[in-house]
Amino acid sequence: MSEPGLVAVFAALGDDTRWRILIALGEGEASASALAGRLPVTRQAIAKHLAVLEEAGLVEPVRVGRELRYRALGSELGRTARELDRIGAEWERRLALIKRLAESPADGEASSSA
Amino acid sequence: MSEPGLVAVFAALGDDTRWRILIALGEGEASASALAGRLPVTRQAIAKHLAVLEEAGLVEPVRVGRELRYRALGSELGRTARELDRIGAEWERRLALIKRLAESPADGEASSSA
DNA sequence: TTCGAGTGCAACCGTGAGGTTGCAGTCAAT
DNA sequence: ATTGACTGCAACCTCACGGTTGCACTCGAA
Numbered sequence: 001m002s003e004p005g006l007v008a009v010f011a012a013l014g015d016d017t018r019w020r021i022l023i024a025l026g027e028g029e030a031s032a033s034a035l036a037g038r039l040p041v042t043r044q045a046i047a048k049h050l051a052v053l054e055e056a057g058l059v060e061p062v063r064v065g066r067e068l069r070y071r072a073l074g075s076e077l078g079r080t081a082r083e084l085d086r087i088g089a090e091w092e093r094r095l096a097l098i099k100r101l102a103e104s105p106a107d108g109e110a111s112s113s114a
Numbered sequence: 115m116s117e118p119g120l121v122a123v124f125a126a127l128g129d130d131t132r133w134r135i136l137i138a139l140g141e142g143e144a145s146a147s148a149l150a151g152r153l154p155v156t157r158q159a160i161a162k163h164l165a166v167l168e169e170a171g172l173v174e175p176v177r178v179g180r181e182l183r184y185r186a187l188g189s190e191l192g193r194t195a196r197e198l199d200r201i202g203a204e205w206e207r208r209l210a211l212i213k214r215l216a217e218s219p220a221d222g223e224a225s226s227s228a
Numbered sequence: 229t230t231c232g233a234g235t236g237c238a239a240c241c242g243t244g245a246g247g248t249t250g251c252a253g254t255c256a257a258t
Numbered sequence: 259a260t261t262g263a264c265t266g267c268a269a270c271c272t273c274a275c276g277g278t279t280g281c282a283c284t285c286g287a288a
Contacts, residue, residue: 007130014125017276026205029210033234038145047236066234066285071209077202081195086260088191095185098142131246147264159247161266166245180255180264235284238266240277254265 004057009080011054013046017041017047029062032070033104119171123194126170131155132163136172139186143176146184 012018020039024030032050035045050070054057057076062069126132134153138144150154150157164184167173171190174184 007128010124011128014121014128015276016121019121026201026208027207031234042278043235044237044279048276068235071217072205072271074205074207074209077198077205081198081202084191084195084198087140087210088195091186091188091191093140093188094140095188097198129246145264155246156248157265158249158267162246182265229288230281231288233284233286235282236282237282240262240279241269242277243275245272247273249270250268254266255287256261256263257259258259 001012004055004076006080006083009010009056009058009076015049017045018053020073021046022053025031025059025070029064029069029071031064031067033067034069118195120197123170123172123190126172129163131159132167135160135163136167136186139173139184141186143178143183145178145181147181175213206220 017039021035024035024038030038032043032047035046038110050059050061054061054070058073059070060073062071131153135149138149138152144152146157146160149160155158164173164175168175168184171186172187174187176185
């Protein structure tokens with residue numbers, strides 16, 4: 001439960017502005033104010049987005065003097081990716097199985113795999 | 115060079131009801147009506163969600179008589195997972211690099227006023 | 229000490245997403 | 259031919275989300 005919910009992570013990643021923030025952070029830490037200088041939105045909007053991203057575990061705050069910078073965390077992305085891949089693979093497996101059954105002749109073609 | 119659909123996929127995955135639909139579909143194709151029987155939402159709500167999921171490439175329609183069933187596609191999940199992993203790994207790499215620099219002896223980035 | 233950069237909080241706004249109800253159309257089976 | 263299941267619009271509602279403005283506060287530096 002300590003981990004942020006999968007759905008929350010996806011919801012966080014499902015916004016364009018948030019991605020722009022993440023990409024920007026990918027090039028190095030930055031504060032909300034600094035990001036506001038680069039993106040066409042207000043500092044406060046950025047701050048809200050950063051809160052969402054932090055909640056999702058995609059970003060981490062770092063104090064530097066009176067500045068509050070954020071750093072992009074790849075680990076959560078990695079974990080999410082693995083989870084996604086697992087689920088997707090499962091669906092594909094099942095789908096392949098179904099197709100296999102559908103294509104198998106309904107005759108006396110029994111006893112293939114067991 | 116992220117594909118234009120990436121964010122759409124995440125947005126589609128960022129909803130709880132949609133996940134429940136996907137999980138249900140993961141166990142086999144089903145129509146909107148059938149799904150409405152299993153989930154605590156209306157058939158129409160499900161239909162809208164299915165439209166979103168189809169748009170994101172996560173689901174595929176299959177006609178069966180007058181029924182319109184949907185099937186979960188693992189391939190898109192797989193592709194998305196790979197993309198996620200790539201980006202996450204890049205951030206981690208950069209982060210490791212920064213930490214390395216910070217720990218190196220008398221170097222330290224003296225360029226900034228700190 | 230004063231000044232300014234940077235942050236935090238709160239109120240407010242418009243739009244769209246998630247959901248519902250209602251109705252009309254279509255097609256398979258009896 | 260009738261019926262019933264299933265689909266496809268369309269209108270409508272509510273509320274959270276993305277965004278803004280405004281103000282108060284803190285703290286580092288001149």
